[in-house]
Amino acid sequence: MTRRDPDGPPSSRRAFLTGAGKLTALGLIGAAARSVPALALELPFANGHRELATNFPGKGPMILLRTRPPLLETPFEVFDQGVFTPNDRFYVRWHLANIPTIIDPAEFTLKVRGHVKTPLSINLDALVRDFEPVEIAAVNQCSGNSRGFFEPRVAGGEWANGAMGNALWKGVRLKDVLDRAGVKAGAREVRFNGLDTGIVPGTPDFVKSLGVDHARDGEVMIAYAMNGQPLPLLNGFPLRLVVPGWYATYWIKMLDDIEVLETPDDNFWMKKAYLIPDTPFANISPGQTGVASVPINRMVPRSFITNLKAEDAVKSGRSIPVRGIAFGGDAGVGKVLLSSDGGAAWQEAKLGKDHGTYSFRQWETSIRIPAVGPRVLMVKAVNTAGIAQPERANWNGSGFMRNVVESVPVRAV
Amino acid sequence: MNSASFIRYAGTAVAATMIGVACTAPPTSVTDPGRRTAPSAAPTWVKVSVDLPTSGVEFPAGQDADLANVQCLICHSAGMVLRQPALTKEQWRAEVIKMRSAFGALIPDGQVEAVTDYLHRINGR
Numbered sequence: 001m002t003r004r005d006p007d008g009p010p011s012s013r014r015a016f017l018t019g020a021g022k023l024t025a026l027g028l029i030g031a032a033a034r035s036v037p038a039l040a041l042e043l044p045f046a047n048g049h050r051e052l053a054t055n056f057p058g059k060g061p062m063i064l065l066r067t068r069p070p071l072l073e074t075p076f077e078v079f080d081q082g083v084f085t086p087n088d089r090f091y092v093r094w095h096l097a098n099i100p101t102i103i104d105p106a107e108f109t110l111k112v113r114g115h116v117k118t119p120l121s122i123n124l125d126a127l128v129r130d131f132e133p134v135e136i137a138a139v140n141q142c143s144g145n146s147r148g149f150f151e152p153r154v155a156g157g158e159w160a161n162g163a164m165g166n167a168l169w170k171g172v173r174l175k176d177v178l179d180r181a182g183v184k185a186g187a188r189e190v191r192f193n194g195l196d197t198g199i200v201p202g203t204p205d206f207v208k209s210l211g212v213d214h215a216r217d218g219e220v221m222i223a224y225a226m227n228g229q230p231l232p233l234l235n236g237f238p239l240r241l242v243v244p245g246w247y248a249t250y251w252i253k254m255l256d257d258i259e260v261l262e263t264p265d266d267n268f269w270m271k272k273a274y275l276i277p278d279t280p281f282a283n284i285s286p287g288q289t290g291v292a293s294v295p296i297n298r299m300v301p302r303s304f305i306t307n308l309k310a311e312d313a314v315k316s317g318r319s320i321p322v323r324g325i326a327f328g329g330d331a332g333v334g335k336v337l338l339s340s341d342g343g344a345a346w347q348e349a350k351l352g353k354d355h356g357t358y359s360f361r362q363w364e365t366s367i368r369i370p371a372v373g374p375r376v377l378m379v380k381a382v383n384t385a386g387i388a389q390p391e392r393a394n395w396n397g398s399g400f401m402r403n404v405v406e407s408v409p410v411r412a413v
Numbered sequence: 414m415n416s417a418s419f420i421r422y423a424g425t426a427v428a429a430t431m432i433g434v435a436c437t438a439p440p441t442s443v444t445d446p447g448r449r450t451a452p453s454a455a456p457t458w459v460k461v462s463v464d465l466p467t468s469g470v471e472f473p474a475g476q477d478a479d480l481a482n483v484q485c486l487i488c489h490s491a492g493m494v495l496r497q498p499a500l501t502k503e504q505w506r507a508e509v510i511k512m513r514s515a516f517g518a519l520i521p522d523g524q525v526e527a528v529t530d531y532l533h534r535i536n537g538r
């Protein structure tokens with residue numbers, strides 16, 4: 001990552017920037033790391049004023065949504081810097097405020113229990129030594145990523161588009177661990193718990209479950225490394241469940257307990273929270289009732305322009321490079337289409353290296369805007385299953401699964 | 414196509430993410446997993462100890478701000494509340510009731526309306 005002008009002029013340290021992701025000057029970010037607090041920005045929706053936090057362990061400058069328990073958003077310009085999101089810029093989302101701050105790997109164990117032949121208690125050395133290591137590149141995206149753009153607005157974590165990240169995860173297959181314990185006939189679901197707990201006794205512990213066949217599909221993994229390093233504590237050190245293609249609510253952090261269930265899990269976090277309308281793209285009309293709901297599950301495709309932002313000026317009559325990232329959700333990226341005229345005509349972008357079905361995929365193309373004036377750039381991904389991003393934004397009362405075609409208005413000059 | 418034209422970031426950026434833990438594996442390029450040398454290289458586990466920042470932010474002064482400060486800040490800092498869009502009184506009431514019924518907040522019956530009214534006053538529509 002190149003940091004331009006790392007010192008920056010002193011006046012920039014107090015600069016207030018406006019507009020979507022206008023923290024493009026990495027020099028400013030470099031300055032922020034040494035002068036706390038330094039910067040703030042305006043996300044492009046009402047009440048979108050945010051400070052950049054630089055005082056979270058293992059983290060560089062992050063958009064502060066909540067201090068305790070932490071909600072930290074990745075500044076959007078990070079997504080222009082590479083196909084993998086650096087660990088120190090990877091977004092952070094905790095539900096419950098009792099988060100262990102001291103973890104001694106020598107004492108940490110992962111339990112496997114419930115409807116199994118042999119309950120297990122595995123220490124970290126044994127987990128690494130006794131199971132085949134696997135790697136997968138996969139996008140981790142909060143169910144409510146981009147909630148702040150919902151219209152009408154909905155309550156919740158008011159993220160812009162930075163509650164997502166892509167990492168190369170390394171660990172062991174959940175299937176292999178479950179097979180070691182021996183799942184008994186009749187198992188229905190597998191429930192995952194981490195070390196975090198609530199503050200008051202009435203807060204339901206944050207646990208999530210997967211169907212037993214999903215848990216044993218050979219793709220779901222228990223990760224002990226992220227981009228070649230141990231996970232930052234705030235991203236789940238020492239172990240995190242990785243559920244490729246599914247929303248991050250299932251990717252339990254600080255995973256220390258796996259319970260095989262004979263009956264469907266009826267805990268709060270599966271039956272009351274993280275539910276979506278059982279409709280395509282979880283889309284309903286505001287006020288619509290009587291729609292069946294289901295637990296949120298597979299991700300849907302998204303794509304973003306990363307080198308241009310709203311209200312940027314671009315040269316008319318010249319070739320303008322446009323690039324970004326895309327992901328297919330629960331499938332690979334089939335193609336990425338770009339429009340430079342508000343969606344009338346579309347051109348196919350070149351795709352970058354394929355890091356696997358569940359990874360970000362970089363794309364690039366160039367456009368030429370013949371005359372001066374405002375233009376709307378739009379980007380649309382179609383995944384390998386043929387699912388395209390919708391041109392009208394989906395809506396639901398929880399602010400989940402936004403994946404509308406993104407629009408970036410620019411000015412040709 | 415020429416994948417070299419895509420921006421890559423250096424392995425050093427990844428290394429900079431360490432938080433007092435170390436791997437025995439050599440630095441690897443996350444942009445080219447095929448060239449990773451040792452997928453079986455075992456991590457060296459190091460004890461992690463961090464301090465998480467605390468928030469000194471209180472709710473804006475006003476009638477019943479003390480109730481919000483006492484009740485809400487037990488489980489979470491004020492930031493996410495203060496960064497909500499303007500909500501109707503009914504929406505704020507639903508949030509307060511959710512905190513009680515779903516998350517075990519200890520807000521007494523007699524304070525639900527006062528906390529609701531306070532939140533609506535500071536950020537209502």
